[in-house]
Amino acid sequence: MNLIAGVERQLDTLAVQSLTRRRRTADSPCAPRQVVDGRSMLAFCSNDYLGLAAHPRVIAALHEGADLYGAGSGAAHLVSGHSRAHAQLEERLAAMQAPHLADARALYFCTGYMANLAALTALGSSPDATIFSEALNHASLIDGARLAKAGVTVYPHGDVAALETKLLESGAGTKIVVTDSVFSMDGDLAPLPALLALCERHGAWLVVDDAHGFGVLGANGRGALEHFALRSPNLVYVGTLGKAAGVGGAFIAAHASVIELMIQRARPYIYTTASPPALAHALLASLDIIEGAEGMERRAHLNRLISLLDDELKLKRWQRLPSRTAIQPIVIGANDEALRAASRLHEQGLWVPAIRPPTVAPGTARLRVTLSAAHTQDEVAQLAAALNHLETQQLERTAA
Incomplete structure (x- = not known):
């Protein structure tokens, strides 16, 4: 068998199904106005x-952190790679989540993917455990559940009653419910208060992946737990620091004993080189902004932009999902039509990605619009006008 020919057949199949992914190269810092592949673009x-x-x-x-700690950590946290910057960041993150967790402690990871793998494999390390996973959970949570020794049960999106039935039927010694807080492709929020009440009744952990909520949700930007005013020893909170926080990495916050378990058992933490301390030092500045007056104003501006997009979009066939978060999906349906729409926008200097299966369900390909507090109202209005015009052209083409 020709191995390369087999690989090329797989690639051809993806192309026929309009599922080929493409990388673009940014030549400037992450911002609404970027130079991408040598061309100026307005990015959403x-x-x-x-x-x-x-x-x-x-x-x-970040510059100061590099001057203080150098370019890299040199080793895993449990060898010699754990710097004062890492320690200070973990203390700060624990303090941010302390109102919501008993005896809070935090643990910093290189990526959100690693943090989710760590949380589920450490808590679900026994075959006597069962993980109850939300149907629309992020791939990192799905993979963490697969890697754990625990059994896995999937419950329908946002269906608390169905989850309760599954918990009642389960004889697992350890029960772990895991969910995104903000769903990355739909932009909606999980019913966290109802899920937590259910977990407390059934003696289950509730692992919340707040990748798209930390920094944005809550009066002080502390995330979904603050947004819903939740507090419980059953909570295990995962926050991402490369999205709203603007730098990189992630953390788990939970009861101090849970964090100690992660340090002792979580392979994604134990067996990897610690992230550069300069990143942790930069994140301390980012957290100052998030919790300060500037962060509050940025969140208020972001909410105004979300309302503006809602007001300006006049879609007839395409569907803007009812999201009040920075994630604003426009469901188109067919893969090829979503790709054409993204291509037409790109021709106009608007960078909006087309999201297709397996990231979303077949028949629900979409444009994933994400808004930033760095966008202006005029820029959002420009996007809305382009989307309205693009859909009108598509409707006229279909009618003809």
Whole structure:
């Protein structure tokens, strides 16, 4: 068998199904106005929800962190790679989540993917455990559940009653319910208060992946737990620091004993080199902004942009999902039509990605619009006008 020919057949199949993914190369910092593949673009595709990725204070802190700690950590956290910057960041993150967790402690990871793998494999390390996973959970949560020794049961999206039935039927010694807070392709929020009440009744952990909520949700930007005013020892909170926080990495916050378990058992933490300390130092500046007056104003501006897009879009066949978050999906349906729409926008200098299966269900290909506090009202109005015009052209083409 020709191995390369087999690989090329797989690639051809993806192309026929309009499922080929393409990388673009940014030549400038992450911002609404970017130079991409040598061309100026207005981007609506990053997760830099507060516009902190290129914030002068964060950049200055990154420079300072490099001066203090050098370029790299040199080893895993449990060898010699755990710096004072890492320790200070974990203390700060634990303090942010302390109102919502008993005896809070935090643990910093290189990526959100690693944090989710760590949380589920450490908590679900026994075959006597069962993970109850939300149907629309992020791939990292799905993979974490697959890698755990625990059994896995999937419950329908947002269906608390169905989850309760599954919990009642389960004889597992350890029950772990896991959900995104903000669903990355739909932009809606999980019913966290109802899920937590259910977990407390059934003695289950509730693992919340707040990748798209931390920094954005809550009066102080502390995330979904603050947004819903939740507090419980059953909570295990995962926050991402490369989205609204603008830098990189992620953390788990939970009861101190749970974090100690992660340190002792979580392979994605134990067996990898610690992230550069300069990143942790920069994140301290980012957290200052998130919790301060500037962060509050940026969240308010972002909410105004969300309302503006809602007001300006006049879609007839395409569907804007009812999201009040920075994630604003426009469901188109067919893969090829979504690709054409993204291509037409790109021709106009608007960078909006087409999302297709397996990231979303077949027949629900979409444009994933993401808004940032760094966008202006005029830029959002420009996008809305382009989408309205594009859909009208498509309707006229279909009618003809």
